[in-house]
Amino acid sequence: MYRRILVPVDGSASSNVGLQHALRLAKDQRARVRLLNVVDEMAVLPMLYGYPEDINTVIQSMRDAGKKTIEEGSALARKARVQADTAIIDANRLVVSDAILEQAKKFRADLIVMGTHGRRGLNRLLLGSDAERVLRSAEVPVLLVKGNGGERRGRKRRGARKTMRQ
Numbered sequence: 001m002y003r004r005i006l007v008p009v010d011g012s013a014s015s016n017v018g019l020q021h022a023l024r025l026a027k028d029q030r031a032r033v034r035l036l037n038v039v040d041e042m043a044v045l046p047m048l049y050g051y052p053e054d055i056n057t058v059i060q061s062m063r064d065a066g067k068k069t070i071e072e073g074s075a076l077a078r079k080a081r082v083q084a085d086t087a088i089i090d091a092n093r094l095v096v097s098d099a100i101l102e103q104a105k106k107f108r109a110d111l112i113v114m115g116t117h118g119r120r121g122l123n124r125l126l127l128g129s130d131a132e133r134v135l136r137s138a139e140v141p142v143l144l145v146k147g148n149g150g151e152r153r154g155r156k157r158r159g160a161r162k163t164m165r166q
Contacts, residue, residue: 002029006109008036008100008130011069014147018115019073021145023080025113033084034107035073037066038099040091063088097133104140113143 007022009015019035026033039062041055070086077084091099104112116131135142 002026002031002111004107004109004111005029005031005033006036006100006104006107006112007033007073008038008112008114008134009069009073010037011065011072012115012117012147014115014117014145015069016115017147018113018145019076021115021143022113023077023082025111025143026077026082026084027080031082031111033077033082034103034109035070035077035084035086036100036103037070037086037088038091038096038103039063039066039088040096042091042093095130095133097130097137100130100134101137104138109140111141111143112138113145115147116144117147 002025005022005026007019009019022033025031039059041059041062066088070088074084074086087103089099089103094102100112100114103109112134114131114134116129131142131144135144
């Protein structure tokens with residue numbers, strides 16, 4: 001039985017699918033949820049190279065987006081009647097997956113639920129996978145929920161089966 005579920009959220013469609021799944025599980029298990037947003041300041045540095053943008057302005061906009069994501073997730077938790085607290089943290093030059101694992105320990109999570117993009121090939125090689133790194137290094141179970149790309153394909157297949165049965 002799970003009592004504390006950590007749910008990293010970033011506002012993406014796949015993250016939202018993971019959140020929905022975590023809330024259903026938390027309600028079923030009567031578990032507490034912590035919604036976590038990690039501000040990854042290192043992610044924007046390559047994009048800003050050679051541009052006169054103020055890095056602090058960009059990072060603040062990332063924090064603002066994280067706050068909005070957390071607020072939306074909290075609203076979903078309230079609607080689902082799931083007890084949830086929130087955390088927005090800076091990665092502080094850690095890899096995002098390490099920041100997530102650090103927060104899992106602090107929260108004493110007994111499960112981590114994450115949406116995943118399900119990238120493959122070159123995209124996965126170039127962009128990496130925080131979800132995969134969490135899965136490989138976590139000391140607690142990790143539930144990876146494939147995002148909307150897989151769900152759309154699944155819906156088409158189910159729809160096709162219904163047509164074939166009729």
